[in-house]
Amino acid sequence: xxxxxxxxxxxxxxxxxxxxxxxxxxxxxxxxxxxxxxxxxxxxxxxxxxxxxxxxxxxxxxxxxxxxxxxxxxxxxxxxxxxxxxxxxxxxxxxxxxxxxxxxxxxxxxxxxxxxxxxxxxxxxxxxxxxxxxxxxxxxxxxxxxxxxxxxxxxxxxxxxxxxxxxxxxxxxxxxxxxxxxxxxxxxxxxxxxxxxxxxxxxxxxxxxxxxxxxxxxxxxxxxxxxxxxxxxxxxxxxxxxxxxxxxxxxxxxxxxxxxxxxxxxxxxxxxxxxxxxxxxxxxxxxxxxxxxxxxxxxxxxxxxxxxxxxxxxxxxxxxxxxxxxxxxxxxxxxxxxxxxxxxxxxxxxxxxx
Amino acid sequence: xxxxxxxxxxxxxxxxxxxxxxxxxxxxxxxxxxxxxxxxxxxxxxxxxxxxxxxxxxxxxxxxxxxxxxxxxxxxxxxxxxxxxxxxxxxxxxxxxxxxxxxxxxxxxxxxxxxxxxxxxxxxxxxxxxxxxxxxxxxxxxxxxxxxxxxxxxxxxxxxxxxxxxxxxxxxxxxxxxxxxxxxxxxxxxxxxxxxxxxxxxxxxxxxxxxxxxxxxxxxxxxxxxxxxxxxxxxxxxxxxxxxxxxxxxxxxxxxxxxxxxxxxxxxxxxxxxxxxxxxxxxxxxxxxxxxxxxxxxxxxxxxxxxxxxxxxxxxxxxxxxxxxxxxxxxxxxxxxxxxxxxxxxxxxxxxxxxxxxxxxxxxxxxxxxxxxxxxxxxxxxxxxxxxxxxxxxxxxxxxxxxxxxxxxxxxx
Numbered sequence: 079x080x081x082x083x084x085x086x087x088x089x090x091x092x093x094x095x096x097x098x099x100x101x102x103x104x105x106x107x108x109x110x111x112x113x114x115x116x117x118x119x120x121x122x123x124x125x126x127x128x129x130x131x132x133x134x135x136x137x138x139x140x141x142x143x144x145x146x147x148x149x150x151x152x153x154x155x156x157x158x159x160x161x162x163x164x165x166x167x168x169x170x171x172x173x174x175x176x177x178x179x180x181x182x183x184x185x186x187x188x189x190x191x192x193x194x195x196x197x198x199x200x201x202x203x204x205x206x207x208x209x210x211x212x213x214x215x216x217x218x219x220x221x222x223x224x225x226x227x228x229x230x231x232x233x234x235x236x237x238x239x240x241x242x243x244x245x246x247x248x249x250x251x252x253x254x255x256x257x258x259x260x261x262x263x264x265x266x267x268x269x270x271x272x273x274x275x276x277x278x279x280x281x282x283x284x285x286x287x288x289x290x291x292x293x294x295x296x297x298x299x300x301x302x303x304x305x306x307x308x309x310x311x312x313x314x315x316x317x318x319x320x321x322x323x324x325x326x327x328x329x330x331x332x333x334x335x336x337x338x339x340x341x342x343x344x345x346x347x348x349x350x351x352x353x354x355x356x357x358x359x360x361x362x363x364x365x366x367x368x369x370x371x372x373x374x375x376x377x378x379x380x381x382x383x384x385x386x387x388x389x390x391x392x393x394x395x396x397x398x399x400x401x402x403x404x405x406x407x408x409x410x411x412x413x414x415x416x417x418x419x420x421x422x423x424x425x426x427x428x429x430x431x432x
Numbered sequence: 433x434x435x436x437x438x439x440x441x442x443x444x445x446x447x448x449x450x451x452x453x454x455x456x457x458x459x460x461x462x463x464x465x466x467x468x469x470x471x472x473x474x475x476x477x478x479x480x481x482x483x484x485x486x487x488x489x490x491x492x493x494x495x496x497x498x499x500x501x502x503x504x505x506x507x508x509x510x511x512x513x514x515x516x517x518x519x520x521x522x523x524x525x526x527x528x529x530x531x532x533x534x535x536x537x538x539x540x541x542x543x544x545x546x547x548x549x550x551x552x553x554x555x556x557x558x559x560x561x562x563x564x565x566x567x568x569x570x571x572x573x574x575x576x577x578x579x580x581x582x583x584x585x586x587x588x589x590x591x592x593x594x595x596x597x598x599x600x601x602x603x604x605x606x607x608x609x610x611x612x613x614x615x616x617x618x619x620x621x622x623x624x625x626x627x628x629x630x631x632x633x634x635x636x637x638x639x640x641x642x643x644x645x646x647x648x649x650x651x652x653x654x655x656x657x658x659x660x661x662x663x664x665x666x667x668x669x670x671x672x673x674x675x676x677x678x679x680x681x682x683x684x685x686x687x688x689x690x691x692x693x694x695x696x697x698x699x700x701x702x703x704x705x706x707x708x709x710x711x712x713x714x715x716x717x718x719x720x721x722x723x724x725x726x727x728x729x730x731x732x733x734x735x736x737x738x739x740x741x742x743x744x745x746x747x748x749x750x751x752x753x754x755x756x757x758x759x760x761x762x763x764x765x766x767x768x769x770x771x772x773x774x775x776x777x778x779x780x781x782x783x784x785x786x787x788x789x790x791x792x793x794x795x796x797x798x799x800x801x802x803x804x805x806x807x808x809x810x811x812x813x814x815x816x817x818x819x820x821x822x823x824x825x826x827x828x829x830x831x832x833x834x835x836x837x838x839x840x841x842x843x844x845x
Binding site: 113114115116117118119122219222223239240241255256257258260261264333336337338339341343345346382385388389392 | 503504505541542544545546547548551552553554555556558559572575576579580595597600637638639640643644646647650651667669
């Protein structure tokens with residue numbers, strides 16, 4: 079057998095983790111050993127994993143700080159949900175409808191990423207963080223002000239209130255301002271979520287290990303050196319950033335089709351959510367795709383598993399955050415990890431056997 | 433240092449093990465619950481006797497009711513009020529012999545006022561073995577949960593989820609008024625009592641509750657001969673200065689300013705109106721309940737404010753007095769309208785369950801079918817209304833009470 083390179087092996091482990099986790103969950107679900115809580119949280123786990131992996135592309139690989147990832151997710155969620163609601167009677171096959179909604183959401187979020195990237199990524203420094211922070215808040219407030227309806231005359235749009243739409247009696251209001259979208263078909267399920275997560279991983283991992291990926295990392299490590307060897311800095315930066323935004327849009331579409339109600343609250347599409355995703359990335363290890371995926375899963379599961387502790391669970395959550403931070407980032411933690419790492423233990427055993 | 437680190441790691445591990453253990457237990461309960469109830473609840477009763485002493489052995493099975501609402505985060509006030517009041521009602525009902533001889537058990541889960549977390553809380557309660565749901569406290573999470581409970585055909589009664597969509601499914605009912613109903617009722621009240629014909633509205637366009645009431649108010653006021661001369665919207669991000677909206681209302685000559693908003697913003701509006709010598713009639717909905725308790729607010733400014741509310745804590749009737757006294761004794765604060773809704777909700781569940789002849793060994797779906805029919809047959813006298821009845825849609829029919837603030841207290845009109 080041909081020996082696999084170290085990166086290929088590592089990538090295969092990443093895919094393997096997802097596939098094995100999927101199979102285990104499916105088996106548990108089929109045999110009825112899974113609690114309702116776990117069944118309900120599987121799709122959100124996929125959503126947060128996709129968000130963390132996609133943000134890692136901006137933060138870890140491109141080396142720019144983005145504080146508006148939830149904004150791109152919001153764009154994807156609302157455009158996807160609007161599409162699904164408009165076509166719920168036209169396209170009867172849920173799978174096809176979801177696929178098209180997914181494309182719409184991805185394209186819209188990606189376009190927003192490009193629009194933000196063109197002016198901002200030309201600059202040096204922390205401007206991307208500032209602009210994306212504002213973008214996230216603007217999108218949230220914008221969505222809260224939109225009234226959008228459909229009747230036999232076509233589509234109606236207003237920024238005032240739902241009376242101003244002037245709908246015919248048979249018309250339906252699709253986005254109702256702050257009340258958001260209700261009655262989105264719940265088309266997403268765990269299998270779709272896992273497939274999307276795998277696609278996200280394939281895109282990000284392949285991008286990172288391609289010629290483009292190396293150019294992006296060269297820009298991160300030394301902008302001047304990269305420029306001097308003829309790398310088009312703005313082009314590669316915008317490329318990485320818009321791919322990251324588009325993938326966040328995909329997560330948003332998944333989010334919108336998981337629950338039947340969609341509102342843009344500070345809690346789910348605001349600044350806090352962007353920071354939350356950033357926390358997944360930082361704690362999972364900046365630049366480590368597999369790490370951010372695992373961190374997203376653990377940190378989403380934890381508050382739910384700690385429900386028995388009532389109000390103390392947030393306290394414990396904070397303690398766990400600090401513990402993970404020490405484990406992944408402090409020099410002592412890294413030394414400890416190296417000493418007791420799984421690979422080393424295995425090697426030592428091999429030596430003993432010999 | 434290294435020792436300390438490994439200690440911390442060990443502690444984290446231990447926590448996660450405990451957490452996993454916790455879920456395993458609930459899982460077992462989930463599997464065991466149907467079997468137990470097939471044995472006419474004898475095993476259930478036995479296990480309860482072990483945990484809660486000898487009292488429960490006199491009950492004929494257990495009825496598990498779950499509750500969902502925010503007990504952390506910005507809307508925690510509402511969730512906590514509902515949780516406390518529901519616990520109070522459950523204690524009273526159990527002390528009086530339970531529901532149909534069954535012991536009522538109540539468990540409340542936090543949802544942080546988030547739709548996704550709310551569905552998680554619902555699933556956690558299902559693992560606990562919930563048979564009926566008394567929740568969700570806030571509207572948007574309720575809309576998400578109602579779809580899940582409809583899939584399981586579980587009886588769902590929300591104390592305070594007031595958006596129309598919150599009870600869109602046939603298994604769901606509510607205790608409070610819906611937002612549109614409040615808007616329509618306000619317009620009717622103003623129109624029928626001839627309080628004013630020129631009205632200005634200041635509302636929060638980023639808030640579901642506020643915009644929901646406003647839209648229906650605007651539609652109904654046309655029928656009542658009320659003219660809306662000015663409307664000023666604000667959003668959650670700019671709610672500190674209302675002088676512009678007030679000036680517009682003043683210039684348009686509005687005799688009455690309708691405030692379908694919460695009390696925090698209303699207190700600012702009242703203060704600024706007084707500052708610019710503008711003295712119209714202020715009229716609000718149940719969100720204004722709590723106005724007099726705002727810290728640092730000069731209550732003389734609220735003099736003459738009218739509001740439509742189903743519950744006022746200083747009402748003089750026997751029921752309200754007893755409830756307020758018991759709530760204050762148990763939790764040390766004056767109950768708000770959410771608490772009253774939840775207290776009523778528990779008694780409504782009791783009344784409907786007794787009407788439907790619910791027994792502990794029925795399946796969740798059978799219970800729901802029985803409760804659905806019973807809900808349309810019962811009449812409940814509660815804290816939030818006399819002779820409340822329900823239609824098959826789940827909307828309550830009760831008359832709103834209008835109160836006016838005079839001499840710093842709510843007085844019925």
